[in-house]
Amino acid sequence: MSQHRHPGAPGRAGAVPTLPDLPEATVARLPEYLRALHNLADTGHETVSSEGLSAAAGVNSAKLRKDLSHLGSYGTRGVGYDVALLIEQIEYVLGLTQRRAVALVGVGNLGHALAGYDGFASRGFRIAALLDADASRVGEEINGLVVRHIDDLPTVAAAESLAIGVIATPAAAAQQVADQLVAVGVTSILNFAPCVLSVPEGVDVRKVDLAIELQILSFHEHRKASLTALPATGGAALTALPGGFAATDTQEAIGT
Amino acid sequence: MSQHRHPGAPGRAGAVPTLPDLPEATVARLPEYLRALHNLADTGHETVSSEGLSAAAGVNSAKLRKDLSHLGSYGTRGVGYDVALLIEQIEYVLGLTQRRAVALVGVGNLGHALAGYDGFASRGFRIAALLDADASRVGEEINGLVVRHIDDLPTVAAAESLAIGVIATPAAAAQQVADQLVAVGVTSILNFAPCVLSVPEGVDVRKVDLAIELQILSFHEHRKASLTALPATGGAALTALPGGFAATDTQEAIGT
DNA sequence: CGCGATTTGTGCACGTCTTCACAAGCGCCT
DNA sequence: AGGCGCTTGTGAAGACGTGCACAAATCGCG
Numbered sequence: 001m002s003q004h005r006h007p008g009a010p011g012r013a014g015a016v017p018t019l020p021d022l023p024e025a026t027v028a029r030l031p032e033y034l035r036a037l038h039n040l041a042d043t044g045h046e047t048v049s050s051e052g053l054s055a056a057a058g059v060n061s062a063k064l065r066k067d068l069s070h071l072g073s074y075g076t077r078g079v080g081y082d083v084a085l086l087i088e089q090i091e092y093v094l095g096l097t098q099r100r101a102v103a104l105v106g107v108g109n110l111g112h113a114l115a116g117y118d119g120f121a122s123r124g125f126r127i128a129a130l131l132d133a134d135a136s137r138v139g140e141e142i143n144g145l146v147v148r149h150i151d152d153l154p155t156v157a158a159a160e161s162l163a164i165g166v167i168a169t170p171a172a173a174a175q176q177v178a179d180q181l182v183a184v185g186v187t188s189i190l191n192f193a194p195c196v197l198s199v200p201e202g203v204d205v206r207k208v209d210l211a212i213e214l215q216i217l218s219f220h221e222h223r224k225a226s227l228t229a230l231p232a233t234g235g236a237a238l239t240a241l242p243g244g245f246a247a248t249d250t251q252e253a254i255g256t
Numbered sequence: 257m258s259q260h261r262h263p264g265a266p267g268r269a270g271a272v273p274t275l276p277d278l279p280e281a282t283v284a285r286l287p288e289y290l291r292a293l294h295n296l297a298d299t300g301h302e303t304v305s306s307e308g309l310s311a312a313a314g315v316n317s318a319k320l321r322k323d324l325s326h327l328g329s330y331g332t333r334g335v336g337y338d339v340a341l342l343i344e345q346i347e348y349v350l351g352l353t354q355r356r357a358v359a360l361v362g363v364g365n366l367g368h369a370l371a372g373y374d375g376f377a378s379r380g381f382r383i384a385a386l387l388d389a390d391a392s393r394v395g396e397e398i399n400g401l402v403v404r405h406i407d408d409l410p411t412v413a414a415a416e417s418l419a420i421g422v423i424a425t426p427a428a429a430a431q432q433v434a435d436q437l438v439a440v441g442v443t444s445i446l447n448f449a450p451c452v453l454s455v456p457e458g459v460d461v462r463k464v465d466l467a468i469e470l471q472i473l474s475f476h477e478h479r480k481a482s483l484t485a486l487p488a489t490g491g492a493a494l495t496a497l498p499g500g501f502a503a504t505d506t507q508e509a510i511g512t
Numbered sequence: 513c514g515c516g517a518t519t520t521g522t523g524c525a526c527g528t529c530t531t532c533a534c535a536a537g538c539g540c541c542t
Numbered sequence: 543a544g545g546c547g548c549t550t551g552t553g554a555a556g557a558c559g560t561g562c563a564c565a566a567a568t569c570g571c572g
Binding site: 019 | 467
């Protein structure tokens, strides 16, 4: 029937089924689709159209179809996508068929919350160890897990198949922790510390910086404010501006 | 001297100094530059080259120069950028010259951590209120702030100039909270709940989903694993594959 | 059995982002 | 004063991502 073939293995019939190498943008959206699909499955839907799924995931429907087509997806024209099948496929592509072990380093304010966050457990991950450098925190029990000292990392890595690490330490400690993680074979790091990590090639780092997100929002606030204020106040708004670049720039323009 | 003009106000001489409308990608990087610059300032640097700053921020130096040029930046050729001046400019563009008030809704696991996170305070924000719908949490004191009931939101908004809200509730409550925030005039929302929010036009929403970040890393893990495994095992790897799409696809290819 | 309604998958054009490479500008040294 | 080395700012090209619009495919119904 369907002559479907992966984009990743185009010509060679019977070629090894390497993962199609998806565009990064697509990969970043797949988890969102997955979440929406689980919701749909829980509410009894068996199939869903690209229109319906894209609405649930908050994206354009054409984009969704293109994304799914990249993974050689099985929709049926005139009907839509089989929810269960699509879940299975996306979970396979994302490597979620096995529950991945994650080491969480840094049990401070944020690390504490992460340790208790159900979202990790419910979406394919298992916190295999809580680690901290602070001896006074070692031994503390959080959510059924005991905090161990960071020096136990090699032991933990030996006992578990540990590929992913989460860094929730202060920025000053992050690089050292990253080095330790890499040393025991971790090849993916989720970094919550506000700093740049340098890691060897082959190691993936994703960064989440809560303050940065707010600062981006702040920019848009600033922009919205300046847009709505100016048409009303006209040139008078000039005097309200801080010294920075805008004033300099503007003064030159006026001086001409 | 410098005939500099904002891209945002191209032709009109003496035009109102609207913010240059920066590319979204640039906006997302400015906070990172800002953080790097603060580090440099703290370590006594007065100027920095694009090479140096880009290294500290973890980006390409050409990209950094282009980003900075977008905001009509003042570097000096042969020397570099004045650290203090650049900080001032970026902070102005990001709207951080005023300390912005933020309402944090949802004081569960994550909200608790966010309430205690210094990064907000140290980077231009002030948590103006902690709110929760759970009456048993109301009255609790976190980091010097008392948790108030979500119904007090209008009161809070009236007392403060409140433009930014952070949602750290369970997904089920997020949409309702978003509506309430919008109703009191919030125009930027940072959403930690794993769901899509629908908001009126003019309201910005940024989403942070911790599990999604891990799932993206998981994909890369999966990919790395399949890349290193296949050349060694060859076609035998076929039998090791899960039932999902790969098997279906492959079996068809084999069956032919 | 054929037709129309519906929905997927995708070619194409457009816009955005990235990167290279280099001219223009600046300071320093002689 | 002049030249030299360094660094910025930017034009142009290419890679990437997006969205439209439509042909191809499937189902259900008469």
